[in-house]
Amino acid sequence: MDYELLKKLYDIEEFDGYTDEEIAELSEGFDEMPKALIEFWKTCGNTGKLFKSSNDPWLNLAYRRKYTWVKRDSTDYYFLLNENQGCFQIAIRRSDMGQDNPPVYVTQPSGGSYKEVGKAAPSITEFLMGMLLYEAALGGLPYPCEDILWYEPEDIAEIEKILTKYPYHVENWYSDRIDFYTLSGNDVMFIMKGDTPNGTYSANSQEALDRLNELIGSYGDY
Numbered sequence: 001m002d003y004e005l006l007k008k009l010y011d012i013e014e015f016d017g018y019t020d021e022e023i024a025e026l027s028e029g030f031d032e033m034p035k036a037l038i039e040f041w042k043t044c045g046n047t048g049k050l051f052k053s054s055n056d057p058w059l060n061l062a063y064r065r066k067y068t069w070v071k072r073d074s075t076d077y078y079f080l081l082n083e084n085q086g087c088f089q090i091a092i093r094r095s096d097m098g099q100d101n102p103p104v105y106v107t108q109p110s111g112g113s114y115k116e117v118g119k120a121a122p123s124i125t126e127f128l129m130g131m132l133l134y135e136a137a138l139g140g141l142p143y144p145c146e147d148i149l150w151y152e153p154e155d156i157a158e159i160e161k162i163l164t165k166y167p168y169h170v171e172n173w174y175s176d177r178i179d180f181y182t183l184s185g186n187d188v189m190f191i192m193k194g195d196t197p198n199g200t201y202s203a204n205s206q207e208a209l210d211r212l213n214e215l216i217g218s219y220g221d222y
Contacts, residue, residue, distance in 0.1 A: 001036075001040060001129065005185065006050065008186065009136055009188060010049045010140070011049070015043050015044035016046040017042040017045050018061065022061055023038060023042060025061060026041060028071070029074050031097075033078075034098075034099055034124055036123070052140075055139075056082060057084070058081055059081060063082075076114065077089075078092045080104060081131065089114070090104055090106055090127065091104065091105055092124070093105065101123045101124050104124060106118055106119075106171075119172065120172055127170060130169055130178065131170055133168060133190065134178055136188045137188045137199070137201050138190070139202060141187075141188070143202060143203045143205060143206055144200070145200045145201050145209070145212075147200060149222060150221050151199065152197075155219040156191060159191075160181070163181035163183055164183070165180070166179075175194045179191050179193060181201075186203055186208040187211075187212050188202065
């Protein structure tokens with residue numbers, strides 16, 4: 001996890017994590033928990049800025065206490081994120097919970113159980129970083145673009161000459177793959193790759209947003 005990147009982007013001075021008792025509650029029903037997930041929850045599980053504007057809710061402690069379906073359905077998977085309409089979830093296979101940093105999958109409810117749509121990321125840490133960048137770009141920062149833009153391949157090629165591409169991706173979530181970019185670390189852009197590429201961007205200051213608009217604002221259509 002690149003915690004320093006998240007602190008800078010989300011303008012966080014100090015993270016607030018879960019206690020050992022809260023981690024034990026999050027682990028109910030599972031004999032093992034991946035070390036990477038425990039580290040993440042202990043480091044920043046209670047950090048409001050990271051989760052306050054999620055388009056798709058994280059299955060954190062507050063969510064698990066409120067919604068009973070999580071315990072009821074956690075037979076084959078440990079759920080991390082719920083699509084806002086409940087049509088898809090991101091989860092770890094129960095059989096992988098003993099790994100330090102296992103892959104995560106997009107699942108879909110199907111006849112009382114869950115089927116896998118595809119792999120979301122090859123590790124928990126890559127998924128967490130990718131999803132937190134996605135949510136920041138989508139409006140988790142105070143200065144958003146406020147529009148979804150549709151890009152041609154030549155638009156993306158030009159954008160990739162200007163911005164730095166992060167080494168994180170989320171796959172099979174609303175698109176074939178979501179890629180992430182930045183100019184200064186105080187801003188982030190996502191582009192969903194597929195038949196109709198689209199994306200948007202946000203920044204943590206007006207100055208950073210203005211600079212992005214100046215450099216890439218002419219690319220894409222509304």
